[in-house]
Amino acid sequence: GLGLGLGLSLLCRYLQNLSEDDQREAQALFDKYGYNVFLSDRLPLDRSCHLIHSHADYPSALCSHGFYSEDLPSIGVVLIYLNEALSIIKRAMRSIIDRTPKHLLKEIILVDDNSSEENLKGDLDMYVKSLEQEDPSLSIKRVRHNVSYGLSHARASGWRAATADVVAILDAHIEVHELWAEPLLTQIKADRTVVTSPVFDKVNFDDLTVIPYQPASHAFDWALWCMYESFSDEYYKLKDGSLPGKSPSVMGILVAERKYLGEIGLLDEGMKVYGGENVELGIRVWTCGGSIEVVPCSKIAHIERAHKPYMPDLSKAMKRNALRVAEVWMDEYKHNSSTTKIMTPFLWNTNHGIDIGDISERKKLRERLNCKPFKWYLENVYPKLDPLTDLVAYGGMRNLDADRCIDQGPVPGHTPIAYNCYYYGPQVSKASGCQD
Structure with missing residues (x-):
């Protein structure tokens, strides 16, 4: 069989035009990687016609080619991966080289979190060598872990290898658009703490x-699961969709001044496997004096995989990491840290039985940076996150006959509606998984 569920989508959209042997190969690759590697291997590495969209969506001339200064900080791009398809990594590198001004792109750093795929060794080395011969001035560095540490540690390894003024920490299953770097570098040049x-x-x-x-802020629920939310009302009153919008958090991909990122504590390398490190960074940046912005004029295409490579069930790691964030950063609000999407809802208690690791250094970091309390963050940065004070019960209101739940209606008005039951957030919030 060719698989069920998400695998059927692959069959319907692509496999039906292939021979039976090719269908088997394509399905096996899909099951292994979570995306269509069979197709990726047959697409050009510089598929620019698929990626370069008009900036006409943004009414301001700020997204035009002529706006950005030539005098911008240099950028180093970190690509992290674990058993990624070779053609996907090649395409990511090709897009970065082709669509980043040569005088700005100082280095590309590949961080392999202990992949087992053989073609990510010799074959990738050969491709890197060809790129170095193409442009001897571009530095391409390799970092290989002999143990799979997880996303947070891998990103930190890439940062440590970087020397550019600004570091962009990206997934390897991406392709950058034209003008992706200049808008980000412009913001960072104006304020090194953003x-x-x-x-x-x-x-x-x-x-x-x-x-x-469309541009949106990167937010999260009390389970520390990522979702999109609208920018503030004040942002939309400006009627300029090219302007950067303040965001409570990041979804994993981030671009920051390299030295500043180190000064504020980089990433929490006590996180294991997957999840939580992006929310922890968001809370830390805001409460410790910095800010986070989503920049609409910068666009990156990112594959949303059907399944992730780290382990079959990520829920335990995500729950552990969420509890770690709550204990270090959320003060009295750590009681709200209910991993509703990850597992059966629970309220914080000291007997949860989960080893969250040593957090003493992270607590010392918070004290040393003189960070504001989490209450300040809720009131000033993320007021849309309901503090759930005086909580008696938690759940949804379900009509058993219709199998529908009461949900938040669309704006304006938010008139309650019946909607498919969706227990971890309102259906209008555009909930989405974190980047990986």
Whole structure:
């Protein structure tokens, strides 16, 4: 069989035009990687016609080629991966080289978190060598872990290898658009304490087509699971969709001044496997004196995989990491840290039985940076996150006959509506998984 569920989407959109042997190969690759590697291997590495969208969505001339200064900080791009498809990594590198001004791109750093795929060794080395011969001035560095440490540690390894003024820490399953770097570097040049994020376009895992996404802030629920939310009302009153918007958090991909990122504590390398490190960074940046912006004029296309490579069940690691964030940063609000999407809802208690690791250094970091309390963050940065004070019960209101739940209606008005039951957030919030 060719698989069920998400695998059927692959069959419907792509496999039906292949021979039976090719269908088997394509399905096996999809099951292994979570996206259509069979197709990726057959697409050009510089598929610019699929990626370069008009900036006409943004009414201001700020997104035009002529606006950005030539005098911008240099950038180093970190690509982290674990058993990524070789053609996907090649395409990411090709897009970065082709669509980043040569005088700005100082280095590309590949961080392999202990992949087992053989072609990510010799074959990738050969491709890197060809790129170095093409442009001897570009530094391409390799960092290989002999143990799989997880996303947070891998990102930190890339940062340590970087020497550029600004570091962009990206997933390897991306392709950058034209003008992706200049808007981010412009913001960072103006304020070294701002951590920036591009807008992510979605690359379908089955047919690898690019679906443009509108700019939105990167938020999270009390489970520390990522979701999109609208910018503030004040932002939309400016009526200029090219302007950067303040965001409570980042979704994993981030661009920041290299030295500043180190000064504020980089990433929490006590996180294991996957999840939580991006929210921890968001809370830390804001409460410790910095800010986070989503920059609409910068766009990156990101594959949303059907399944992730780290382990079959990520829920335990994500729950552990969420508890770690809550204990270090959330003060009295750590009681709200209910991992509703990850596992059965629970309220914080000291007998949860989960080893969250040593957090003493992270607590010392918070004290040394003289960071504001989490209450300040809720009131000034993320007022949309309901503090759940005086909580008696938690859940949804369900009509058993219709199998629908009461939900938040669309703006304006938010008139309650019946909607498919969706227990971890309102259906209008555009909930989305974190980047990986």
